[in-house]
Amino acid sequence: MIAYADFKIESLAYFSKKMPNHVRWVLQQIKSRIERLNALFRPVMHYNCSAHHEGTNMTEEASNISSDTAAYPWSKNEMFLFRAALAFAMRDYTNGEEFGVSDIHPCDETERVSFWFVVTRPNTTDLVDKGTVEMAIKKSRNRINGAFLLTDQTLEFDGIYPTLAAPVSPATPPWLIVFGVVMGAVSVGIIALLVYPLVQRKLKKNKDADDEDSDEETGVKTAEIGANDGIYNSMFSDDERFTQM
Amino acid sequence: MKLKLPNPGLDDRIPSHEDLERMETEEAGDRPKWDNKAQYLLTCVGFCVGLGNVWRFPYLCQSHGGGAFMIPFLILLVLEGIPLLHLEFAIGQRLRKGSVGVWRAINPYLTGVGIASLLVSFLVGMYYNTIMAWIMWYLFNSFQDPLPWSQCPLNANSTGLVAECARSTTVDYFWYRETLNTSAAIDDAGGLQWWMVLALFAAWTLLYVCCIRGIETSGKAVYITSTLPYLVLTIFLIRGLTLKGSTQGIKYLFTPDVDELMNPQTWLDAGAQVFYSFSVAFGGLISFSSYNSVHNNCEQDAVLISIINGCTSVYSATVIYSIIGFRATQKFDECQGDNILQLINAFDYPENSITIDNYDQVLTNLNQTNPDIIQGLPLKTCDMETLLSQGVEGTGLAFIVFTEAIIKMPVSPLWAVLFFIMLFCLGLSTMFGSIEGVVVPLQDLRVLPQTWPKEVFTGLTCLISFALGLIFTLRSGNYWLALFDNFAGSIPLLVIGFCEMFAVIYIYGIDRFNKDIEFMVGHKPNIFWQATWRVISPLIMIFILIFYFVTQVTKDLTYLVWDEEAANFPVLEARPYPSWIYVIIFILAGIPSLVIPIFALFKFFQRKCCKDKSYKDHPVDTISAKIEMNGKAKF
Numbered sequence: 001m002i003a004y005a006d007f008k009i010e011s012l013a014y015f016s017k018k019m020p021n022h023v024r025w026v027l028q029q030i031k032s033r034i035e036r037l038n039a040l041f042r043p044v045m046h047y048n049c050s051a052h053h054e055g056t057n058m059t060e061e062a063s064n065i066s067s068d069t070a071a072y073p074w075s076k077n078e079m080f081l082f083r084a085a086l087a088f089a090m091r092d093y094t095n096g097e098e099f100g101v102s103d104i105h106p107c108d109e110t111e112r113v114s115f116w117f118v119v120t121r122p123n124t125t126d127l128v129d130k131g132t133v134e135m136a137i138k139k140s141r142n143r144i145n146g147a148f149l150l151t152d153q154t155l156e157f158d159g160i161y162p163t164l165a166a167p168v169s170p171a172t173p174p175w176l177i178v179f180g181v182v183m184g185a186v187s188v189g190i191i192a193l194l195v196y197p198l199v200q201r202k203l204k205k206n207k208d209a210d211d212e213d214s215d216e217e218t219g220v221k222t223a224e225i226g227a228n229d230g231i232y233n234s235m236f237s238d239d240e241r242f243t244q245m
Numbered sequence: 246m247k248l249k250l251p252n253p254g255l256d257d258r259i260p261s262h263e264d265l266e267r268m269e270t271e272e273a274g275d276r277p278k279w280d281n282k283a284q285y286l287l288t289c290v291g292f293c294v295g296l297g298n299v300w301r302f303p304y305l306c307q308s309h310g311g312g313a314f315m316i317p318f319l320i321l322l323v324l325e326g327i328p329l330l331h332l333e334f335a336i337g338q339r340l341r342k343g344s345v346g347v348w349r350a351i352n353p354y355l356t357g358v359g360i361a362s363l364l365v366s367f368l369v370g371m372y373y374n375t376i377m378a379w380i381m382w383y384l385f386n387s388f389q390d391p392l393p394w395s396q397c398p399l400n401a402n403s404t405g406l407v408a409e410c411a412r413s414t415t416v417d418y419f420w421y422r423e424t425l426n427t428s429a430a431i432d433d434a435g436g437l438q439w440w441m442v443l444a445l446f447a448a449w450t451l452l453y454v455c456c457i458r459g460i461e462t463s464g465k466a467v468y469i470t471s472t473l474p475y476l477v478l479t480i481f482l483i484r485g486l487t488l489k490g491s492t493q494g495i496k497y498l499f500t501p502d503v504d505e506l507m508n509p510q511t512w513l514d515a516g517a518q519v520f521y522s523f524s525v526a527f528g529g530l531i532s533f534s535s536y537n538s539v540h541n542n543c544e545q546d547a548v549l550i551s552i553i554n555g556c557t558s559v560y561s562a563t564v565i566y567s568i569i570g571f572r573a574t575q576k577f578d579e580c581q582g583d584n585i586l587q588l589i590n591a592f593d594y595p596e597n598s599i600t601i602d603n604y605d606q607v608l609t610n611l612n613q614t615n616p617d618i619i620q621g622l623p624l625k626t627c628d629m630e631t632l633l634s635q636g637v638e639g640t641g642l643a644f645i646v647f648t649e650a651i652i653k654m655p656v657s658p659l660w661a662v663l664f665f666i667m668l669f670c671l672g673l674s675t676m677f678g679s680i681e682g683v684v685v686p687l688q689d690l691r692v693l694p695q696t697w698p699k700e701v702f703t704g705l706t707c708l709i710s711f712a713l714g715l716i717f718t719l720r721s722g723n724y725w726l727a728l729f730d731n732f733a734g735s736i737p738l739l740v741i742g743f744c745e746m747f748a749v750i751y752i753y754g755i756d757r758f759n760k761d762i763e764f765m766v767g768h769k770p771n772i773f774w775q776a777t778w779r780v781i782s783p784l785i786m787i788f789i790l791i792f793y794f795v796t797q798v799t800k801d802l803t804y805l806v807w808d809e810e811a812a813n814f815p816v817l818e819a820r821p822y823p824s825w826i827y828v829i830i831f832i833l834a835g836i837p838s839l840v841i842p843i844f845a846l847f848k849f850f851q852r853k854c855c856k857d858k859s860y861k862d863h864p865v866d867t868i869s870a871k872i873e874m875n876g877k878a879k880f
Binding site: 110113114174175176177178179182183186187189190193194 | 381382384385386388389440443444447450451453454457458462590593596700
């Protein structure tokens with residue numbers, strides 16, 4: 001007996017778009033039991049991910065995703081790229097299960113680039129549970145971002161928080177380097193300014209010592225050098241060398 | 246009003262005009278001299294133009310009616326600033342001494358005025374150089390990309406950002422936590438923060454190397470420190486005007502609100518700003534002026550420097566507000582962007598369906614159609630006015646608001662480096678004047694042996710200031726600095742300024758002063774100077790002093806703390822000071838002011854009880870003292 005069960009969708013991804021350059025994907029978890037049918041009961045599950053929503057059709061209206069670097073309109077091709085990227089992520093995470101583009105099912109797209117999606121196992125209609133999809137996306141997040149030229153802030157999966165990259169902290173804080181340079185320059189300056197006058201004084205003292213020597217030599221003028229250079233004052237001259245008696 | 250108090254013996258204490266002429270022609274080598282006029286002007290401009298022009302004036306301008314604030318500012322500049330400046334220049338040039346020497350020469354009982362100047366210069370220099378240390382810290386940290394104040398660090402288990410940073414902003418966090426590591430109260434001292442100690446050490450040693458031999462060395466440094474800020478301001482103006490939103494900031498700054506002129510607080514703030522902006526009463530200007538030649542035209546200098554100071558204030562206000570306008574516009578756009586995003590997400594509208602222009606319209610529509618959903622959304626109110634008026638004075642402007650603006654500009658590290666170099670130069674040139682105002686009176690007071698070279702005096706000053714300034718490197722250091730800023734640099738300066746004016750006009754004698762100026766400059770000072778010196782300026786200063794005193798004494802003394810547990814967290818909370826702070830306040834504000842009468846009394850008792858007059862004050866004039874022996878000795 002094959003029972004047609006009406007399963008609640010276990011994992012839904014809601015893809016939504018932020019203004020102006022955001023694409024937001026939202027995963028919504030349905031809290032209820034995630035029961036897996038055992039092999040015995042394998043009903044054919046016709047899933048209709050829009051069954052949980054107000055029954056809207058998938059609308060694929062072209063709308064613009066603009067980003068800082070490139071503005072491109074959202075289109076079916078972009079959706080195809082998304083499905084391919086997600087298939088890659090699933091393959092990468094599960095190490096080889098051959099997920100294809102047809103295993104990713106987006107639905108409930110809105111005018112704002114935002115939609116739900118579900119992932120089924122290859123060649124079956126089994127749903128892959130949310131946890132696995134989340135882990136796969138986390139692992140390949142950079143690649144998915146790169147495919148759309150977006151970042152963690154502009155492409156959002158609701159429920160998957162970006163792992164925070166630690167701010168780069170180099171081994172020596174850069175400020176210490178600049179501090180060292182400045183202190184080095186200042187110390188050289190201080191030493192130079194303190195030593196310079198001492199050196200100058202010493203040079204001057206040597207020069208003065210030379211000058212003083214030459215002064216002393218000419219201090220006492222002998223007749224040969226210039227004792228007779230002075231003004232001859234006849235008042236004091238001795239007309240007669242010997243006093244007259 | 247020809248009031249003149251008796252002042253015996255004045256002629257013996259000051260050089261006469263003939264002496265001055267003689268000193269002018271024969272180079273008295275041991276007093277330093279300016280290399281050229283430009284050096285003198287640059288030093289004075291550097292001393293007057295300081296951080297206050299950049300971060301106090303724009304705030305006052307914007308908060309007291311924008312363009313209308315110019316009116317009281319200019320009026321008080323002319324009636325109060327220029328006369329005071331001219332007075333200090335003239336008296337320094339005439340008596341050729343530092344501040345203690347000048348007041349002692351006018352009358353030994355007035356030496357207290359010089360000592361008060363010394364104390365105020367010392368206290369202000371101590372905390373001002375700490376601000377320099379903060380600027381240097383930011384400057385050292387600007388040589389990296391991304392700038393450290395643009396990101397929040399992760400918390401301990403890397404699950405998210407540090408709570409303190411997430412609740413406030415990255416720039417707040419960097420300032421209060423990573424720079425100051427501030428505690429939550431002034432009595433919670435915390436320990437010395439080693440990185441701040443290093444920065445303070447760097448600031449003092451750099452100052453020492455520039456001031457090591459007084460104006461010989463600082464005179465060379467001012468060529469750069471006084472001119473670079475203008476260059477950087479121009480660069481920022483050009484950069485700022487090309488940024489979106491800058492014109493809004495400038496409009497906000499200058500939009501006049503004439504009603505503010507009726508508010509007495511506006512006039513009080515304008516007067517106080519003019520007074521403090523001119524760096525009078527520190528003693529530094531008297532010192533600088535005393536190194537001039539006797540016939541230097543001090544009147545022209547005073548007017549020129551006042552005009553430069555006023556224009557710099559207005560110019561830097563324009564630059565600052567263009568950048569603030571940019572920051573406000575960025576934050577407004579971000580805020581609106583967030584709101585629009587919320588609406589689009591909630592209602593699944595396509596991209597770009599809601600823009601800033603139709604946001605209000607759409608919001609009102611949606612409020613009518615789906616009010617419950619709208620209520621549930623955390624929409625923020627985005628108001629340009631509040632963003633433009635956010636905390637934009639003092640250290641808040643430089644280290645929080647401006648740094649935030651810088652990280653939004655492209656090539657941020659370049660702008661950060663330029664900005665902090667500009668602030669550093671502005672502060673350094675002011676510190677030259679402070680050091681001059683401490684070292685020269687110290688030498689004149691002869692408390693330390695005269696034979697010690699100037700390098701030792703400067704070194705001692707820097708060392709002691711550094712040691713005492715370590716208090717600002719504690720975790721509560723920011724609160725201590727605010728205390729010093731409010732009390733050490735306010736009331737004592739007003740008191741000293743008033744006493745200076747009174748002493749020169751009424752104790753030295755306005756007649757003698759007029760004749761001196763006629764001798765130095767060539768013409769007697771005109772009626773404008775007479776009126777302002779004798780009546781107008783002293784009255785204005787008394788007014789400001791009384792009002793200031795009354796407002797300080799009557800209001801409850803509170804200070805702003807950064808406390809994570811406070812109710813409005815990112816907003817600083819006002820807390821009352823603990824009671825022992827009042828003792829500190831008295832020491833800071835009262836002691837310099839009270840030194841003036843106390844020293845006068847001390848001198849009075851000294852004269853009374855010990856009648857031995859200091860003979861060295863009255864050298865005996867003899868003929869043999871004037872004879873030249875061997876052409877070498879001259880007594």
